[in-house]
Amino acid sequence: MALRQSLLVCTELQKAVFQNCARFLSHFKYYPSKSDPALVNANLGEVRNMNLCQAVNNAMDIAMDKDSTACILGEDVAFGGVFRCTVGLLDKYGKDRVFNTPLCEQGIAGFSIGLATAGATAIAEIQFGDYIFPAFDQIVNEAAKYRYRSGNMFNCGKLTIRAASGAVGHGGLYHSQSPEGYFAHASGLKIVYPRGPIQAKGLLLSCIRDDNPCIFLEPKILYRLSAEEVPVADYTVPLSKAESVRKGKDLTMVGWGTQVHVLLEAADLAQKELGVECEVIDLQTILPWDADTVADSVCKTGRLIVSHEAPLTQGFGAEIVSTIQERCFLNLEAPITRICGWDTPFPHVYEPFYLPTKWRILEAIKKLSHF
Amino acid sequence: MLSLNVRQLSRICSVIPWHAAASSQAHYVTSENDDFRLRQFTEKYLHGRKAVFTEKLEFSCPNELPTIPIYRVTDTKGRIMDSTQDPHLDKETSLRMYHLMVLMNNTDKILYDSQRQGRISFYMTNFGEEACHLGCAASLKEDDLIYAQYRELGVLLWRGFTIEDIVSQCYGNSNDLGKGKQMPVHYGSADLNFVTISSPLATQVPQAVGSAYAFKRANNGRVVICFLGDGSASEGDTHAAFNASSTLKCPIIFFVRNNGYAISTPTSEQYGGDGVAGRGLAYGIRTVRVDGNDVLACYNAVKEARKIASENKPCLIEAMTYRVSHHSTSDDSTAYRSSEEVETWNTVENPLTRFREYLKQNGWWNEAEEVTLAKEYRKRVMKTFLAGEKVKMLHPLELFNDVYKEMPMHIRSQKEQLSQHLKEYGHNYPLDRYEKTPRN
Numbered sequence: 001m002a003l004r005q006s007l008l009v010c011t012e013l014q015k016a017v018f019q020n021c022a023r024f025l026s027h028f029k030y031y032p033s034k035s036d037p038a039l040v041n042a043n044l045g046e047v048r049n050m051n052l053c054q055a056v057n058n059a060m061d062i063a064m065d066k067d068s069t070a071c072i073l074g075e076d077v078a079f080g081g082v083f084r085c086t087v088g089l090l091d092k093y094g095k096d097r098v099f100n101t102p103l104c105e106q107g108i109a110g111f112s113i114g115l116a117t118a119g120a121t122a123i124a125e126i127q128f129g130d131y132i133f134p135a136f137d138q139i140v141n142e143a144a145k146y147r148y149r150s151g152n153m154f155n156c157g158k159l160t161i162r163a164a165s166g167a168v169g170h171g172g173l174y175h176s177q178s179p180e181g182y183f184a185h186a187s188g189l190k191i192v193y194p195r196g197p198i199q200a201k202g203l204l205l206s207c208i209r210d211d212n213p214c215i216f217l218e219p220k221i222l223y224r225l226s227a228e229e230v231p232v233a234d235y236t237v238p239l240s241k242a243e244s245v246r247k248g249k250d251l252t253m254v255g256w257g258t259q260v261h262v263l264l265e266a267a268d269l270a271q272k273e274l275g276v277e278c279e280v281i282d283l284q285t286i287l288p289w290d291a292d293t294v295a296d297s298v299c300k301t302g303r304l305i306v307s308h309e310a311p312l313t314q315g316f317g318a319e320i321v322s323t324i325q326e327r328c329f330l331n332l333e334a335p336i337t338r339i340c341g342w343d344t345p346f347p348h349v350y351e352p353f354y355l356p357t358k359w360r361i362l363e364a365i366k367k368l369s370h371f
Numbered sequence: 372m373l374s375l376n377v378r379q380l381s382r383i384c385s386v387i388p389w390h391a392a393a394s395s396q397a398h399y400v401t402s403e404n405d406d407f408r409l410r411q412f413t414e415k416y417l418h419g420r421k422a423v424f425t426e427k428l429e430f431s432c433p434n435e436l437p438t439i440p441i442y443r444v445t446d447t448k449g450r451i452m453d454s455t456q457d458p459h460l461d462k463e464t465s466l467r468m469y470h471l472m473v474l475m476n477n478t479d480k481i482l483y484d485s486q487r488q489g490r491i492s493f494y495m496t497n498f499g500e501e502a503c504h505l506g507c508a509a510s511l512k513e514d515d516l517i518y519a520q521y522r523e524l525g526v527l528l529w530r531g532f533t534i535e536d537i538v539s540q541c542y543g544n545s546n547d548l549g550k551g552k553q554m555p556v557h558y559g560s561a562d563l564n565f566v567t568i569s570s571p572l573a574t575q576v577p578q579a580v581g582s583a584y585a586f587k588r589a590n591n592g593r594v595v596i597c598f599l600g601d602g603s604a605s606e607g608d609t610h611a612a613f614n615a616s617s618t619l620k621c622p623i624i625f626f627v628r629n630n631g632y633a634i635s636t637p638t639s640e641q642y643g644g645d646g647v648a649g650r651g652l653a654y655g656i657r658t659v660r661v662d663g664n665d666v667l668a669c670y671n672a673v674k675e676a677r678k679i680a681s682e683n684k685p686c687l688i689e690a691m692t693y694r695v696s697h698h699s700t701s702d703d704s705t706a707y708r709s710s711e712e713v714e715t716w717n718t719v720e721n722p723l724t725r726f727r728e729y730l731k732q733n734g735w736w737n738e739a740e741e742v743t744l745a746k747e748y749r750k751r752v753m754k755t756f757l758a759g760e761k762v763k764m765l766h767p768l769e770l771f772n773d774v775y776k777e778m779p780m781h782i783r784s785q786k787e788q789l790s791q792h793l794k795e796y797g798h799n800y801p802l803d804r805y806e807k808t809p810r811n
Contacts, residue, residue, distance in 0.1 A: 019508045026734055037637045062472050068589070069585070071584075071588070092457050093589065096588060097588075098631045098711060099617070101615060101618075102611070102614045102615055102618055104607075104614065104615070105608070105609055106577065106607055106611050107608070107611025107612065107614065108612075109577075109613050110574060110577025110578050110580075110581065110608055110611060110612065111577050111581035111584070111611075111612075111615055112581055113431075113577075113581060113618075114578035114579055114580060114581020114582040114584070114585070115581040115584060115585045116581075116583065117566065117581070117582055118516070118581070118582035118585035118586060118589075119585065119591075120585040120588065122581070134607070136606075137571060137574065138574060138577070138608070141569070141571045142569065142571065142572065142574050142578070143447070145569070146567075147773045147774070147775070147776065148552055149549065149552050149553050149557070149567060150546070150549055150552075150559050150561075150566075150567035150775065151548055151550035151558070151559075151567075152550075152772075153548060153551060153559055153561040153567060154559065154566055154567050155776070157776055175742060187775075188774050188775060190775075194423075209484040211776040211777075212776055235485065237740045240779065240780075241672045256736060258626070276466070287780035288780065288781055288782075291780075291781070292780075293512070296457050327670070
């Protein structure tokens with residue numbers, strides 16, 4: 001009894017600590033989305049409230065159920081994963097299909113390429129995006145170039161690499177990075193970065209079933225923080241297709257992952273404080289990216305802000321800026337602006353000042369509106 | 372679960388002091404403690420290998436341990452040393468192996484010279500390592516998957532790769548199975564279960580393990596063999612692969628060609644241990660070291676390894692051989708080793724000579740046949756080479772194919788840009804050497 005009582009005290013204490021300590025407050029407000037109208041039309045029926053972690057788990061469950069060659073592998077995935085994304089899958093599909101690997105990222109990537117080359121579906125997990133770099137050679141020199149260099153005799157199209165990415169409040173240098181920019185230079189790869197549970201499930205299923213090697217970056221701060229009504233059925237969200245998540249006529253903003261929510265909040269602020277109507281686009285797929293949707297929007301609004309957590313210099317934003325500048329030169333009424341992480345490593349206690357916050361974006365919207 | 376709560380509580384609320392949880396274990400006596408730990412170390416940490424304690428402080432010293440012996444079947448003169456080890460290959464198989472060694476030799480000579488004349492851009496010969504290739508290849512099954520490094524031409528020839536295939540790949544002409552995308556000697560063949568070679572060293576090693584795991588799951592009886600050199604064995608990927616093959620119990624054979632050099636780097640600068648074989652046991656991999664110039668030793672070793680591997684136990688074979696050739700056409704090996712050393716390996720210790728002696732002892736071969744065969748192969752390779760030179764390369768727009776399975780918009784647009792550019796500026800490019808129209 002005493003134990004039970006103290007347990008309750010503990011839980012309350014924990015709650016109080018987490019709610020009152022600014023360190024644990026997230027830097028954004030989550031904007032749940034509704035199922036894509038296209039998915040609703042497909043009559044997917046039952047929905048269940050899922051956070052991003054559960055949606056990813058659900059996607060893998062479906063993929064494993066429908067494809068008996070599919071394997072899930074990585075560090076600590078067998079007991080459910082350090083983020084609980086693979087919970088229950090070992091029990092359901094057996095230890096030869098859901099298994100731990102030795103602690104070695106280049107091995108995980110190489111092994112998974114080999115699985116895929118032999119015709120099996122490989123769903124590999126790199127525990128944090130920050131630790132994907134030991135596998136850089138396998139991903140960039142091998143996975144990305146397999147089909148090309150063999151004249152299409154061999155390929156590793158059945159490979160998907162998942163990695164927890166992005167800021168998390170207190171991750172410091174090696175639990176916060178967004179590595180998409182590094183991989184966007186490697187033709188042959190597909191890179192996907194969802195903004196919430198509905199997209200995560202549909203995009204992950206697309207990646208797993210796509211005939212090209214895919215890197216799927218999961219914004220880890222959303223694993224538990226996000227929750228929305230996710231269709232229970234099997235559905236996919238197309239790759240290389242951006243989604244316009246907020247309509248507006250004055251200014252276009254492009255982002256991906258958690259940053260979409262920051263942009264949405266900044267758009268609300270801009271509407272309220274400046275009377276500016278911002279269009280917000282979730283790029284979803286970084287490579288090959290949907291330039292048409294962005295260009296169409298910019299031709300309409302004449303202004304563009306690109307925003308990502310990763311550092312500014314050579315971030316993927318630079319690619320968007322140059323492409324849109326080339327395609328929308330006559331429509332642009334202000335310089336395209338990037339609001340990104342600073343060109344520093346990702347710092348621990350300075351995280352609130354490092355991130356491209358809604359206030360920095362609001363400031364940019366203000367400047368661009370008066371340009 | 373309960374103990375976790377107790378720990379949490381004691382930390383956060385100080386309701387129960389931390390030492391209270393630990394004090395419950397105080398009744399342990401030393402012998403019980405040893406039993407528990409020895410059992411744990413044996414079962415959990417060492418996977419059944421018996422753990423023991425010692426009160427003597429003694430570092431295990433590598434130089435005092437015997438080296439792993441080099442398994443051989445014949446001596447330098449091709450004589451069988453121990454008749455129980457004779458694989459009793461039939462005449463047909465033996466001669467086929469030998470013929471392909473001679474073919475490979477002649478191909479190497481002609482393509483090496485042609486690179487020197489600037490007719491192909493690059494080449495790597497296989498001199499001195501012929502026995503490794505043919506000994507291996509002959510003891511594998513046809514559908515066993517091969518991952519190679521780049522100096523394994525004989526394995527491909529055994530599987531049925533033709534002189535035309537070799538020449539087409541080296542020219543990158545329109546008959547090249549790889550469509551002219553890679554440098555010469557980067558062969559591959561889906562039909563022959565030989566995964567396309569890539570330049571980054573050792574990347575194929577963990578990939579081979581992954582494929583082996585897929586075969587294990589498919590329960591299809593196939594095994595994977597992965598070739599690498601002594602230099603590649605230093606890469607992190609090799610460590611990754613050895614370790615994963617052991618923990619995930621994959622049907623794979625690692626075949627290491629230890630030829631003494633990685634370009635100019637001698638093995639004394641490559642590793643400090645008992646070669647590459649010395650590492651196998653540390654990973655829990657069944658390991659053997661063989662005389663890589665003894666085709667019969669290689670044959671026996673791979674045959675046995677295949678048997679073991681098919682029970683999902685990975686195997687490591689380190690074949691001791693010598694790289695008689697320069698590393699590649701971009702290398703002059705006289706800059707870092709003596710010509711006497713090379714000469715001895717090329718003559719007295721030559722794997723072809725050794726196998727030829729064995730064939731002669733069986734009455735299957737004579738010098739006259741030798742001369743005829745070499746001449747015949749030289750003629751065939753030369754003829755194929757000259758024909759290959761005349762074959763055009765695929766249309767330049769081929770360069771955009773196969774990046775992805777489907778061609779994305781941005782690449783399609785770049786393809787169109789090049790197409791337009793060539794319409795106006797085409798005369799500045801070597802278009803006459805390429806086909807006039809794209810195939811797709």
